[in-house]
Amino acid sequence: MxxxxxxxxxxxxxxxxxxxxxxxxxxxxxxxxxxxxxxxxxxxxxxxxxxxxxxxxxxxGCKCDPSHKNAFCRADFVSRGIVQRKRTFASGAIEYEVDVKDNFKIKVKNVMKLRSNTNSCGVSLLTGSEYLISGEERSSPFLTFYKTNACFWIQNWKDIAMTTQIALSTRKFANC
Incomplete structure (x- = not known):
């Protein structure tokens, strides 16, 4: 049993x-x-x-100083331009083709290849919109490209105060 x-x-x-x-x-x-x-x-x-x-x-994931002046001073380039194209890569990188209208720091090419990520510090720009874009210049003997993220100054141009637009245009925005 x-x-x-x-x-x-x-x-x-x-x-x-x-x-x-x-x-x-x-x-x-x-x-x-x-x-x-x-x-x-x-x-x-x-x-x-x-x-x-x-x-x-x-x-x-992304801690930045929110001051536009600090972002301006930290950036290699600060430009105004219209986003013409957006390409997304399998790696998560995004490349924007930007038609540059004005440069406020170093001179960049008339058509700039701008890269960003899709992570928490990445930026999302709309095709056809005009932006103030700042970031870092990366170059090698064969290629120059530009990088940006949320820690730099990225703002729709029409949302920037007229006094700030004038200060940028007359190179009197920041004394870095």
């Missing part, structure tokens, strides 16, 4: 007890219910932790 021991839960007690039970159907149903509850709790805790990790990376 063999005895079968099945894990059951006694009413009012959350700890499993080993007991000899002849009503296997009822016991299996209880066990299945307990396993489902444990699985749901584990899933909820796991999802909560993943959301918390994602939230923290978004919040702390």
């Amino acid at each position: 063999t005895l079968k021991f099945i894990v059951t839960f006694q009413q009012g007690n959350n700890l499993p007890q080993l007991s000899k039970d002849h009503n296997i159907f009822r016991t299996n149903r209880q066990l299945t219910t307990v396993i489902c509850r444990i699985t749901m709790k584990t899933t909820i805790v796991t999802l909560f932790c993943l959301m918390l990790i994602n939230f923290n990376s978004e919040v702390y």
Whole structure:
């Protein structure tokens, strides 16, 4: 004769007890219910932790000085231009082709290749819109390109105050 021991839960007690039970159907149903509850709790805790990790990376992913003057001084180039094209690469990089209308620091090409990322510090520019764009110049013997991110001064040109536009045009914006 063999005895079968099945894990059951006694009413009012959350700890499993080993007991000899002849009503296997009822016991299996209880066990299945307990396993489902444990699985749901584990899933909820796991999802909560993943959301918390994602939230923290978004919040702390990009810290910048919000001052336009500091962004202007830190930048290699500051230009006004219209975004003509946008290309997205598999790596997550974005390249904008910008028709440059005015330069406020160094002179950049009339058509600038501007790169950014899709991460939390990346910028998203609209094709056909005119922007004030600042960033870093990167060059090699064969190629010059320009990089920007949210820590530089990127702003729709029509949203910039007229006094700031005049100060930029007359080269009196910042004394770096």
